[in-house]
Amino acid sequence: MDARDKAAWREADRILDQLLDLAPEHRAAALEATAPDPALRAMVERLLAAHGNATGPLECAPNLDSLDPREGGSLAGKRLGRWRLVEEIGRGGMAAVYRATSEEVPVGQLAAVKVLTLGALAAGGHDRFLREQQLLARLRHPGIVPLYEGGVAEDGTPWLAMALVDGERIDAWCNDRGADLETRVGLLLQIAGALAYAHRNLVIHRDIKPSNVLVDEDGHVRLLDFGIARLADELEPERTATALRALTPQYAAPEQFAGDAPGTAMDVYGLGALAYCLLAGQPPHGEGGRGTERPPPPSRARRMEDRREGAARAWARRLKGDLDTIAMKALAERPEDRYASIEAMADDLQRWRERRPIRARAPSLGYRLGRLIARRRAATAALLAVVVLGAVAAGQIAVQQHRAQEQAARASIVRDFLADVLASSDPSEGEIPDALDILETGARRAREELRTTSPLAAADVLSITGSARNALNDLDGAEADLLHALEILEGLPQPSPPELSRVHWSLGVLYKMRGTRRSLDHHLAAVEWVRKWDAPATERVKAEVSLASAWSRYGQMADAEQRLREVLAGIPEAGIEGTQEHMDALNALTSILARRNGPLEERIALHEQRTEVGRLLYGADNGWYAYTLADAVPTLRRDPAHLPRAEEMAREAVAITERIYEEPHMFAAVATCNLAALLAQSARMQEAAGYYSRAIGIDEALQRNDLHARSCRFGRAYVLASLGQADAARDDLARDRTMLSVMELERSGEWMNNCAMEALLQVAAGTSAAAAATLDDCRTQHAPADGGPIPLFELANAELHIAQDRPDLAAPILRALREVLPPGEPTRRWLRPWLLSVHVARETGDAPLEAQLRAQLRPHMADEAAGPCLDAGDVPRACPAFP
Template identity: 35%
Template sequence: MTREQWLARHCADPLLRAEIEKLLTADTAGGELLSSGDAANAALAIGDASVAATFSAGSRIGSFELIEVLGEGGSATVFRAFRQLEGVRQEVAIKLLARGLYTPEAQKQFRREREALTRLRHPGIARLIEGGVTDSGLAYIVLELVDGQPITHYVHEHEMGLRQRLELFLTVCHPVEAAHRALIVHRDLKPSNVLVTAEGDVKLLDFGIARLLDEDAGDAATGALRALTPAYAAPEQFAQTPISTATDVYALGVLLGELVTGKRAAPHHAYASSPSDDTSGETSTAAATHGARPRLRGDLDHIVLKATAADPEHRYPSAGALADDIKRHLARRPVLAHPSSRWYRTGKFITRYRAGVVTTAGFLLAVFVALGIAIWQAGVAREQAARANAVRDFLVSVFQSAGAGLPRDQRPTPEDLVRQASARLMKKGDLPETVRADLLLALAKVARSVGAYDQALVLLDHGDPIISRLYGPGDAPWWDARVLRAAVLEDEADDARVISLLQPAYAGLVARHDAIGIEGLRVLGDALLHSGQIDRGLSLLAQARRTAAQAQLVDAQLSASIDEATALLDAEHFRAGLARADATLALWQSSGAQANARVLDLYESIALGAEASGDMQRAERAYRTAITLGDRFFDKPNPAQAWNVGMYGSFLIAQGRFAEAEPYATRGLELRRSVFGPDDSRTIYALAGMGKLRYGQARYPEAVDWYTQGIDTCTRLAMKKLVCPRLLGLRSLAYGAAGQFDKAGVDIEAALEAQRAFDGDHNPNYAYVLEQLANLQLREHRYNEAIATADRVLTIYRAARGGMIQRELGTRMVRAQALFALQRNDEALTELLDIAPKYASMFPSGIARFDITALEARALAQAHRNDEAAVAARDALAIKSRPASADRGLVDELTRLASGR
């Protein structure tokens, strides 16, 4: 008697018999115990312990040390980790499977997945670095660490329009299509697995759960363990029927609907393939989102419906096919998703070739009016030519006044020419308004270019009424005047007026896709940054750069990219800022453009980032290049040169090269007072630089005086700039060094409060003021407090991952000094032995190197490592750049240790 016959005789209930047959089939099937379905989920829930609980920060997997948990799901846990390779720190993401691989079948499947990732190479997919199995049987994959945000957050924060969202979605389809060609299905596409970097590049994560779809995969194609997100999962993933490339197409369709409407459809698993055949009772993607916004209609509605059809056969066969239909929609061509009809194709033809269709339909009418049109066009051409000639003649007459025959010292400067041209224009009453408007705009641009900001605003004030009469928001001159005024105001650091002028016009700027719109985005981004809206400002600068690249406007792209690099560095995102600066430098060099003032800005940005990242030689080269270019370009005080000269002075001060720094710090202050005026924040930074110089020279009362000048200006103008709390912190150190701890305490508390009000207490700017507090606590012998403050500073810097190496080393030195003072010598020595060689290699002439090496010698002596102490003492005595405050007693102690006594 067969099993089937036995069951038929002893189990009359067909439903019960069906359940028993399923159990018997599962019992005889191969594979791991509890390897699929709800049993697998139960096994995961009650079986293995949490990976995050098993592996904590500091644990090692292979050559990598775990830092923190980035995310934890049902199938895996992802850690941030790092390793040192030839002295270079490499940060990665390590994905640990939540269940062990104890059987040959499971390990074979894992090897297959790892091999698939190794074969899969695409710039839009997070790169596999290596993989393996831990001693406890847990499989892991080491992947490229991607710093980005989910695509849905990115498009919202960047306020992308519909076309921009669709174009970004196309860049998601490309890597998915590459994986499909390699017979790999992602199976869990969702916003958190589709990240967009600060540069606007798409990176797909989590291909480690993919299954190969070749003949060796066997039943794996159905998925032994479901790794899915219900809102984005295709019906076949719930039914556990075979998956295919159409499974990813389904998830892409849901993601597309979410990007277009801003809302995700309610999760369901019985989507209809068209509006007319939805008989499941569920709401289709289009229906679920149609009321959210009118964007998902027409072709897009049909595209999403086709991508999310319940039957995989009715979907697009691949991500590439879906992308092709999106491209057809953007090009106004018929899409494959739309039911074909004569009227649909005719309508698309008319939409795409509207001008040609209208011309053909009105051919007879055009014959009769052609002559009139020709006459009108000729009139327009004559008018434009006359305007151009009038502008040319006027400017030539002005420049002729330069007089080649005049002595060189009597020839007018560009500023003189602008003033003369402006005066002549105001007196010339016979010019047509169109010509006058053109001339006013042209002269305002020249005035701005030579730093004559007041003159530029006067010219724009005269031009605005004329331009308003002649043009409207649909005309380029209207926008040109508005953006130019904002740019001049930004040059004058009037951020509030820039924002009030351009923020309401944001949508219009985005819609232009030309040099004027790009410049407007750039100027608005800069103003937002300077007013403390860091993320929004960076977003606009990146948007301006991408728009310029798409429009192939190299000059505009360079300008936006330079500002973006500078902004990233100012926000202390040093790695990202240097990467953007390097990319910009490469763009400039490949463009063949001549060096100009904007390139000078670029070198200044590179200098700042390199200094913060510890590459002092590169920083000094960049500073010197910037100053050399500035001296070549400008024969009068200029904003860029005023800034760079002062910054190089600060660089030399930090190196302890006070004699070299003095002329640069002094000249930088003079230039800034001349260019910006005494009340500008950039001038106040120069006052801070002079204070640092005197502090380094141990001339503390003079340092207090310099800092006080800047603080008084901040107070008088109620200025909300980063320099203001920093000045208070710096003055507190000068008071502390002079033994005036009561005044120092008042200043540091005020500095912390002001910085906290500016942008919170979990960012590098706040940590900078905390550094000053830690130094003050150390000087007051409040050693335990100094250690706690230093630890807080280091936590903020490391979380920012901005490459603030110099700051970190300085803070760790404060920590080591406090530990040594508390007689916790072993801890102090461990810290010193790590930071001393790093500081010596990065800052060979840095002023702190003497303090670090001297303390290292003393700590080694305390540990009775006398030979090493003697070497360190001799190294310290050989350092020429010593703090002016180094006392004779310390030098005598080092001399004794150096002799081996």
């Protein structure tokens, strides 16, 4: 097939796609109007005939296309597998979609059942189709609409049952809400995450377009039809018509028209085409289908589409440059000219959001510095000021030493040298040099020129450039400069304790960022050297706190705690109360006591002290002060007497972040999530769900994937389960598992808690076999190495035994839970195990134990909404499963 034939088939397929959306009786007239060329019209007629030869599903029903709802034809009322089709909710060239309900366990479950119009399966196709849908059913990602199951009707027509998603197609969602560029790019990043996950599981989408991407009210993206294109090829690879039906001309990659083997580059093109649509307001090849010319950049297309003054022009201006570059690279004709992977494209989109240089553009100095200034104007100015004036600080410290005149002269040398570096940094091609280039020039000249005339001054310069590079995340350059500075200092005839202590401290900070144990070695050396000179109190405390933090990271918790207590005891005498160093010491000790489960009263007192120091140090309208308040909430809410104070601090933290942050910020996410957890503990579940959703929205905007962000997601799952929203809770649990996988926590207590929640939901839904499988799989694949008991997981096992009428097996589990979760424990985790214990005692005929348990429970049940359920005949069903 030559290029001309391919172009003709593409145009025929575009027309066919339009005709299939019409009733059969209207297609002939539409074909006459849209395809005046007889040869082209004949090709379309062949495709229509091939499409019409497929048999329809169920009980010798006619072809699906003849079941036109306007003529009363429908599959509503028919049954496929366990699904009863209720009503048609959509139709396209490849399938009709029905709302359906399950008539088997779990009875009443909703689904969207897609009946594929691919024709009866050929010999062997039945098995291929079932194998394929099993592969797709394993895809479990929050951005992918899950496939429940698939099957084949008696006449050979394949069908798929997937989750029924309440959402709006992505382009309509954006347009209806007037979504800005940042929001649209954020949605694209969510899609990229789902596609990257699919690619890692060897599944390619191949039909990315607006109608296959839904967005819910909370801004969460869901991709539909994963693998449908692949299924089409598997079922009837020999038919050109079917192969062409597996793509959408406006969004398909060139190699799809040529019939090339599928590859991830097709999805890179598809995501680029979708990005183009969201940014430019139209598909890259126009609403009429694929043309032969390369599309214009999105900024130019936007101008052509809307020439109104004002907003449209400003929009196009923001598209020009990086976003144009990203979209056009993804849309390159040749796969090898596109991004190498979905992750690479996502990285550039994220870089655009963060005002960092994208990798798809040549890294000119002017461009890189422009990006640096755009994202951190104040930080850039501060950095350059540090480079120019860093030596002044060295001079101010030096005058405190017995060699003041010598040290001041050295500071002058450093200052003059750095000023000369700035003056001699000739911009290439008339552009302003990047700050990192200036630092590299200074470091190189210090090694090559300054070291021969003034080694100490050269070490000063390399310490300054190394610390600055570290702040800019140039860890390799920072490490090289700092190690070179250390080499110079260690080679001097007489050691210089001030410089050695500082360079070791800087290396300790750097290796902490790298996550290596060398940080501990350098912090130990920093403390040893800082004690060998008359260092200011702030410098001594900084070194000691850093060493204690390093010890705690590597298991020396007792040593760390003792050192921090000594440091804090000496702060008043040193006269540095209320300083950042004082705050750092309080933070470190508080963290260690939390990890060691230290005395609660002392931890609460430390948090109150941190709050006081933080307000003095940062001021009342400051993010760090809000974070200090929010960080105290999890500790204070563990004591019922401090719950009102905990809520006061939580709400103040949220109010501050709402006041001072216009853009999503980590401190806002932490404050909001901690308030949500406190509300959930107080059984204010509806309000808690709202705050959890706000916090999760911030985390998603920031692409946070740490333990705090996942605990927020898990917390919302629990709250939604308590509110009876089981499907939404399962969705959060699926997202939680994805986050844990990214953090490589497949074997952890967090994962076991996730399994436990999933199993509890399954028990509540009456699917005990599924719950047993969940718990067994989790125990085998996800149990942490230490093997310690995990209360929620143990509770799920007890619930399963009770549901299977084996109360004798539940009894010892519940007895162990009662020992670690006494009645009245403020997190309310005690409530369900104790209520179940009453039920099990009754079921096993242990009347004395039942009476004892009731007596222990009564004083604590007065304030519990679950109080009346204690006297119910069926405690497991009558009492809240998620209190």
